[in-house]
Amino acid sequence: MMNTRTFAGGLHPPDLKTTGGAAIVTLPPPKKVVLPLSQHIGAPGKPLVAVGATVEKGQKLSEPGGFVSAPVHASIAGKVVALGNFMHPFGVASTAIVIEGSAEPEKPLSPVAVDGLSLPDDEIRKRIQEAGLVGMGGATFPTHVKLSPPAAKPIDSVILNGVECEPALTADHRLMLEEPDKIVTGLKLIMKVLKAKKGYIGIEANKPDAIRLLDEKVKGEENLAVIPLEVKYPQGGEKQLIAAVLGREVPSGGLPMDVGVVVQNVATAAAIHDAVFFQVPLIERVVTLAGSCVQKPGNYRVRLGTPVADFIAAAGGLKPDIPLAKVIMGGPMMGLALFDLNVPVIKGTSGLLCWSAQEASLREEKTCIRCGRCIEACPMHLLPQRLKSLVDKQKWADAGGLGILDCMECGCCAYTCPANLPLVQSFKLGKKVVLAERKREADAQKPKGN
Amino acid sequence: MSEKLLVTVGPHHHAPDTVARIMWEVTLALLPAFLVSLYVFGGRALVVTVCAVLGAVVGEALVQACFLKKPVTLADGSAVLTGVLLAFCVPAALPWWTAFIGGFAGIVFGKQVYGGLGQNIFNPAHIARAILLASWPVYMTTWLKPGVAAGLTGAVDGLTAATPLGLMKETLRNPDLMNTLQASGTTVLQYTFQTLDIGWSNLLVGTIGGSLGETGKIALLLGGIFLLVRNHISWHTPVTMMGTVFLGALMITRDPSLAFFHLFSGGLFLGAFFMATDMVTTPMTKTGHLLFGVGCGAITLLIRFKGGYPEGVCYSILIMNAFVPLIDKITVPHRFGEVLPVPQEVKA
Numbered sequence: 001m002m003n004t005r006t007f008a009g010g011l012h013p014p015d016l017k018t019t020g021g022a023a024i025v026t027l028p029p030p031k032k033v034v035l036p037l038s039q040h041i042g043a044p045g046k047p048l049v050a051v052g053a054t055v056e057k058g059q060k061l062s063e064p065g066g067f068v069s070a071p072v073h074a075s076i077a078g079k080v081v082a083l084g085n086f087m088h089p090f091g092v093a094s095t096a097i098v099i100e101g102s103a104e105p106e107k108p109l110s111p112v113a114v115d116g117l118s119l120p121d122d123e124i125r126k127r128i129q130e131a132g133l134v135g136m137g138g139a140t141f142p143t144h145v146k147l148s149p150p151a152a153k154p155i156d157s158v159i160l161n162g163v164e165c166e167p168a169l170t171a172d173h174r175l176m177l178e179e180p181d182k183i184v185t186g187l188k189l190i191m192k193v194l195k196a197k198k199g200y201i202g203i204e205a206n207k208p209d210a211i212r213l214l215d216e217k218v219k220g221e222e223n224l225a226v227i228p229l230e231v232k233y234p235q236g237g238e239k240q241l242i243a244a245v246l247g248r249e250v251p252s253g254g255l256p257m258d259v260g261v262v263v264q265n266v267a268t269a270a271a272i273h274d275a276v277f278f279q280v281p282l283i284e285r286v287v288t289l290a291g292s293c294v295q296k297p298g299n300y301r302v303r304l305g306t307p308v309a310d311f312i313a314a315a316g317g318l319k320p321d322i323p324l325a326k327v328i329m330g331g332p333m334m335g336l337a338l339f340d341l342n343v344p345v346i347k348g349t350s351g352l353l354c355w356s357a358q359e360a361s362l363r364e365e366k367t368c369i370r371c372g373r374c375i376e377a378c379p380m381h382l383l384p385q386r387l388k389s390l391v392d393k394q395k396w397a398d399a400g401g402l403g404i405l406d407c408m409e410c411g412c413c414a415y416t417c418p419a420n421l422p423l424v425q426s427f428k429l430g431k432k433v434v435l436a437e438r439k440r441e442a443d444a445q446k447p448k449g450n
Numbered sequence: 451m452s453e454k455l456l457v458t459v460g461p462h463h464h465a466p467d468t469v470a471r472i473m474w475e476v477t478l479a480l481l482p483a484f485l486v487s488l489y490v491f492g493g494r495a496l497v498v499t500v501c502a503v504l505g506a507v508v509g510e511a512l513v514q515a516c517f518l519k520k521p522v523t524l525a526d527g528s529a530v531l532t533g534v535l536l537a538f539c540v541p542a543a544l545p546w547w548t549a550f551i552g553g554f555a556g557i558v559f560g561k562q563v564y565g566g567l568g569q570n571i572f573n574p575a576h577i578a579r580a581i582l583l584a585s586w587p588v589y590m591t592t593w594l595k596p597g598v599a600a601g602l603t604g605a606v607d608g609l610t611a612a613t614p615l616g617l618m619k620e621t622l623r624n625p626d627l628m629n630t631l632q633a634s635g636t637t638v639l640q641y642t643f644q645t646l647d648i649g650w651s652n653l654l655v656g657t658i659g660g661s662l663g664e665t666g667k668i669a670l671l672l673g674g675i676f677l678l679v680r681n682h683i684s685w686h687t688p689v690t691m692m693g694t695v696f697l698g699a700l701m702i703t704r705d706p707s708l709a710f711f712h713l714f715s716g717g718l719f720l721g722a723f724f725m726a727t728d729m730v731t732t733p734m735t736k737t738g739h740l741l742f743g744v745g746c747g748a749i750t751l752l753i754r755f756k757g758g759y760p761e762g763v764c765y766s767i768l769i770m771n772a773f774v775p776l777i778d779k780i781t782v783p784h785r786f787g788e789v790l791p792v793p794q795e796v797k798a
Contacts, residue, residue: 009786013463091457167463239786252787326456337457359463360456366469366526367568372734380786385734403785411461418467419568425459 006230022298033305042068111278131275137265163236166331186269326360374413384413473527479673486666491542503533505553535575538663674723686739694747721763
């Protein structure tokens with residue numbers, strides 16, 4: 001038995017990980033990509049190219065719309081055929097650049113290799129920002145922002161997130177097995193920039209091969225350690241991971257840097273390596289394709305912007321005999337259900353699940369019997385049942401007081417609820433209204449104060 | 451893309467338990483104790499249970515279909531469970547119509563008037579028992595003698611026996627008898643066992659006088675373990691409730707055998723595993739469960755040692771039900787990252 005750590009709360013959904021043994025397959029470049037200018041949290045970028053322009057693979061297509069923003073790069077060489085509103089996986093239309101590939105065979109990127117670890121910190125940050133890196137675990141927060149904490153918040157520890165607690169996903173698992181050196185170097189780069197003394201790689205115990213391999217890679221490095229974690233959802237949540245690895249509690253409404261920690265996904269670390277050593281921009285990522293409708297489930301390296309339908313087709317297509325009922329971008333717990341398969345794979349796409357009607361079956365909502373399972377499961381130690389009734393009664397201030405804004409919508413409560421209450425929906429709504437109410441109150445108080 | 455895709459908010463899959471599954475599994479967990487009651491009280495156990503369940507089911511269906519004009523939710527098993535639980539805490543000699551009225555009243559006045567499943571404050575089975583005890587006190591305290599199957603409807607005259615707890619209370623209240631016992635060097639416990647011709651094994655197996663489903667302690671324990679394994683109850687309430695009764699009785703009587711007698715007598719096992727763990731009418735957090743269990747145990751002791759009734763499990767749970775909102779209020783868990791404001795250093 002491994003000596004594992006974990007956090008309080010959470011639960012154990014069935015793991016559904018069937019593709020952990022499937023080596024990453026690199027798909028050929030698609031004929032067409034749709035690249036939304038907003039694939040990150042923060043301001044959308046401004047386009048740098050116009051319709052008709054010929055673009056090279058890796059060419060920067062957009063200027064960041066501010067500090068908390070990230071540029072987007074051409075993931076294939078070709079011609080810009082459209083610039084306008086296209087469906088985004090989030091279910092809204094947003095500005096995107098559409099590139100049609102040229103017929104010529106693709107030229108490889110011409111990376112200029114340097115020893116990234118010997119570069120000055122500012123140069124490392126600049127290369128990361130230029131490469132358009134964002135958190136690839138799904139949150140898509142621009143990486144360079146996390147690497148530029150204010151001087152008042154010294155960072156002592158960096159944690160790489162290799163937890164992959166979402167059921168069914170194995171992209172990070174495969175990356176850890178196939179590119180461990182990049183990941184470890186990425187960690188060192190992050191630690192160098194942040195002047196952090198300790199680096200940890202948190203991996204759940206259901207990936208013993210990844211734990212062993214990375215443990216070997218950091219052997220002899222005093223300031224690096226692989227931390228085996230008990231299997232439990234949602235351990236990949238930043239706050240839960242920090243609690244599990246270091247026993248520190250990020251304050252409510254605060255950020256990891258408030259407790260001296262920065263967390264990055266392992267895939268982001270590998271991309272940081274490529275960006276700093278080779279100045280390679282983020283134009284592709286590993287995506288797990290799974291679900292009973294998929295012909296060849298596995299882990300695929302896909303160009304960003306590839307429409308979901310084209311990705312599925314290139315990866316072997318769907319089974320003809322099982323009708324497709326639900327397509328989820330991400331994992332079964334927090335993933336987004338798609339209604340249109342023309343939306344593209346984006347920087348935060350970790351998985352694509354094609355489910356049959358049986359897998360996607362819905363259950364009827366019943367009444368709450370106060371079983372308390374939601375309270376037990378909530379990793380933020382909130383009272384989901386109480387919060388839902390407050391939202392139902394539109395008691396926004398009370399819901400705010402009970403910490404509804406701490407909810408990260410991990411879905412533990414709704415997963416375990418025997419009455420199948422729409423708890424996450426309630427909290428999504430409640431959080432929006434509580435934030436709006438608070439803003440309104442703050443605005444109302446301003447003129448009085450003056 | 452022509453196919454229509456299902457779009458919902460996550461989580462996209464779900465734990466297997468449903469409300470109905472929980473209710474039916476709790477009912478299933480009562481099966482061993484029901485088999486014991488059939489062995490001990492014969493056909494009467496079946497009649498009383500069936501009538502109580504029928505009363506509950508009719509009550510639920512009538513209110514939902516005729517008054518509320520809502521879908522009838524008998525399939526969720528909660529009315530059946532209430533009926534079975536009521537049958538388990540009444541005498542097996544109860545007339546069939548009394549059992550039916552009990553089940554009906556429990557559902558109507560104990561559950562539906564509050565708004566149905568999940569809304570009631572008090573355990574509906576115990577509400578029903580309280581109503582029956584107030585309305586037909588003689589029927590509710592006429593205990594069938596174990597082992598003499600009285601047939602399905604048969605007369606019960608001459609086939610009654612005291613419950614061990616009842617006999618002990620009577621004995622303790624009779625100063626003359628107590629003096630005689632003291633003179634002969636017999637303890638109250640020995641006297642109770644001798645008079646009823648029972649021993650410890652009868653207490654555990656269930657071949658004693660008492661409510662229909664409360665006597666088979668081992669069978670109830672089996673059901674309780676099943677519920678624990680299935681995560682439908684937590685250990686907190688049963689352990690603290692029974693622990694409080696045992697330790698309290700030990701402190702009061704300073705006699706371990708009496709403490710064990712109180713642990714294995716009356717409705718403590720039934721109450722601790724099946725009634726004080728009812729999800730709807732008990733606290734929601736584990737800390738709350740601990741407080742609830744201690745409270746139930748303490749009130750049980752108070753009634754058994756100081757009250758007018760020989761047994762206090764039912765009322766202890768009803769009284770503690772009323773404290774649930776308060777317990778829920780004081781056992782709110784510490785929120786992750788909840789920080790009390792720390793005084794900031796002010797620069798001069």
